[in-house]
Amino acid sequence: MITGRVLLLNFSYEPLGTVGVARAMCLWFRGSITVEEYDGDNVLHSPRETFRVPSVIRLRTYINVRRRRNESAMKRARIYIRDKYRCQYCGDHKHASDLTLDHILPRAQGGESTPQNLCAACIKCNQRKGNRTPEQARMPLLTPQKHLNIGLDHVLLCHYAESKPEWKKYLFMEDFEVSSEQIAA
Ligand SMILES: [Zn+2]
Numbered sequence: 001m002i003t004g005r006v007l008l009l010n011f012s013y014e015p016l017g018t019v020g021v022a023r024a025m026c027l028w029f030r031g032s033i034t035v036e037e038y039d040g041d042n043v044l045h046s047p048r049e050t051f052r053v054p055s056v057i058r059l060r061t062y063i064n065v066r067r068r069r070n071e072s073a074m075k076r077a078r079i080y081i082r083d084k085y086r087c088q089y090c091g092d093h094k095h096a097s098d099l100t101l102d103h104i105l106p107r108a109q110g111g112e113s114t115p116q117n118l119c120a121a122c123i124k125c126n127q128r129k130g131n132r133t134p135e136q137a138r139m140p141l142l143t144p145q146k147h148l149n150i151g152l153d154h155v156l157l158c159h160y161a162e163s164k165p166e167w168k169k170y171l172f173m174e175d176f177e178v179s180s181e182q183i184a185a
Pocket of ligand 1: 087088089090091092121122123124125126
């Protein structure tokens with residue numbers, strides 16, 4: 001139970017990410033957050049008290065996280081999750097260790113390292129494509145590039161939320177499921 005994840009919301013209710021239960025309890029004791037949802041009837045015991053385990057917490061003050069999120073080291077993992085661990089060229093499912101991040105428009109042709117220009121590709125396809133666009137290499141993308149333009153933070157949270165129904169209303173899951181189907185199509 002102490003190993004679970006807690007959804008962390010900004011003061012504005014915008015999802016920021018997840019923290020471990022221990023960290024969430026720490027923030028709670030420091031008075032930094034309010035608890036929005038509890039994790040069912042799960043409780044934690046201290047020598048003197050019993051605490052309900054939080055599942056969704058919200059910061060008491062607003063923090064501006066835009067810059068930090070764009071620089072997130074989690075970008076690679078989030079893109080793999082978004083692309084469902086499939087090479088976006090041959091469609092093979094792969095382990096993360098067998099995937100690479102491909103620049104759809106190659107860096108050599110001015111392609112940026114933005115989520116919309118990055119996709120999961122197996123090593124073989126990445127090498128075959130080289131410094132060419134999908135059109136030049138005649139390697140069409142499995143997912144139309146416009147569908148890659150969804151928030152990566154959202155993707156990760158929805159991935160976690162599959163086992164956390166109480167998170168859904170904070171993540172607008174229904175909207176997301178529509179785009180998720182579009183991506184799979
Ligand atoms: Zn491939």
